[in-house]
Amino acid sequence: MTNLIDIENLGKRYDDFALAGVNLAVEPGCVVGFIGSNGAGKTTTLKAALGLIAPDEGTVRLFGQAVTPGSSALDDLKSRIGVVLDTCAFPSTCRVGDAGLIGRAAYATWDASHFSRLLSTFGLSPKKKVSELSRGMGMKLTLAFALAHHPELLVLDEATAGLDPIARDEVLDILRDFVAEGDRGILMSTHITSDLEKIADEIVCVDNGAIVFTSPKDVITDEAGVARCRAAEVETLLASGVVAPGAAHVMRHDYGTDVLVPDRFAVARAFPDLVVDKATIEDYMTLTLKGESR
Numbered sequence: 001m002t003n004l005i006d007i008e009n010l011g012k013r014y015d016d017f018a019l020a021g022v023n024l025a026v027e028p029g030c031v032v033g034f035i036g037s038n039g040a041g042k043t044t045t046l047k048a049a050l051g052l053i054a055p056d057e058g059t060v061r062l063f064g065q066a067v068t069p070g071s072s073a074l075d076d077l078k079s080r081i082g083v084v085l086d087t088c089a090f091p092s093t094c095r096v097g098d099a100g101l102i103g104r105a106a107y108a109t110w111d112a113s114h115f116s117r118l119l120s121t122f123g124l125s126p127k128k129k130v131s132e133l134s135r136g137m138g139m140k141l142t143l144a145f146a147l148a149h150h151p152e153l154l155v156l157d158e159a160t161a162g163l164d165p166i167a168r169d170e171v172l173d174i175l176r177d178f179v180a181e182g183d184r185g186i187l188m189s190t191h192i193t194s195d196l197e198k199i200a201d202e203i204v205c206v207d208n209g210a211i212v213f214t215s216p217k218d219v220i221t222d223e224a225g226v227a228r229c230r231a232a233e234v235e236t237l238l239a240s241g242v243v244a245p246g247a248a249h250v251m252r253h254d255y256g257t258d259v260l261v262p263d264r265f266a267v268a269r270a271f272p273d274l275v276v277d278k279a280t281i282e283d284y285m286t287l288t289l290k291g292e293s294r
């Protein structure tokens with residue numbers, strides 16, 4: 001089965017920042033969550049993958065075809081992608097409904113009735129000016145535009161930022177429906193890791209321009225755990241052999257020490273008195289990036 005996007009060894013250098021050796025793929029039917037701290041390199045990766053900036057190294061394949069920025073093949077393939085970057089993409093004087101005219105001119109596959117349905121689901125009046133939209137409403141418009149030409153791949157950069165929890169759930173439902181048919185996929189960067197707990201299949205974390213981990217989401221949220229230890233318990237746990245050397249991440253707080261462990265069930269069996277909580281994606285990322293590897 002051909003991946004929707006394959007990013008291999010991607011690199012981009014700026015004066016004060018370098019993205020290097022980034023590998024990432026989206027299989028049909030999958031939602032890949034792309035996470036990392038501010039300035040870690042998420043947007044740079046997505047822009048380089050879409051040919052919006054020229055990478056210094058690496059290859060990007062869209063739907064199995066290698067692409068280079070500026071090539072006509074890239075333009076053709078881009079019509080099969082829906083993109084939401086972190087700002088509303090339309091001029092402030094444009095009305096919501098006018099975005100449909102832009103879509104009709106831009107995409108042979110534009111579906112005006114699907115666009116109208118999405119506007120109505122999102123509670124957006126076609127008559128409203130873009131300048132009158134809140135940030136969240138602008139994101140909804142951009143998302144409706146990205147979906148209305150029936151793309152096969154959605155690339156979302158902070159697409160749910162600025163949406164209230166109810167609107168985020170509406171958007172997540174739409175994204176879930178989008179991948180449900182099995183041949184489409186989503187690559188989404190976000191700081192709202194709870195959204196990824198609801199819809200992602202795989203999590204990729206970047207830090208300081210390099211991939212730190214790539215993991216099925218379930219391995220994080222079903223198997224990993226955070227052991228809440230007192231100081232003495234940390235060394236007992238680490239010396240027990242229940243956690244392989246280097247696989248634990250230890251972070252001390254004023255009130256105790258958190259230890260990220262890959263198999264919370266094994267730790268709970270070996271130490272029945274220890275509290276071992278399920279790890280959230282946020283726990284996993286924070287402890288992996290900031291904790292001491294032991």
Ligand SMILES: Nc1ncnc2c1ncn2[C@@H]1O[C@H](COP(=O)(O)OP(=O)(O)OP(=O)(O)O)[C@@H](O)[C@H]1O
Nearest residue numbers: 014015016017036037038039040041042043044045
């Ligand atoms: N055009 C540019 N020129 C120089 N440096 C840039 C440029 N674009 C991005 N950078 C730098 O690249 C680094 C990564 O930025 P990027 O926007 O990819 O991070 P991010 O992970 O998306 O962050 P955030 O979560 O805050 O959106 C930052 O240090 C940023 O200042």
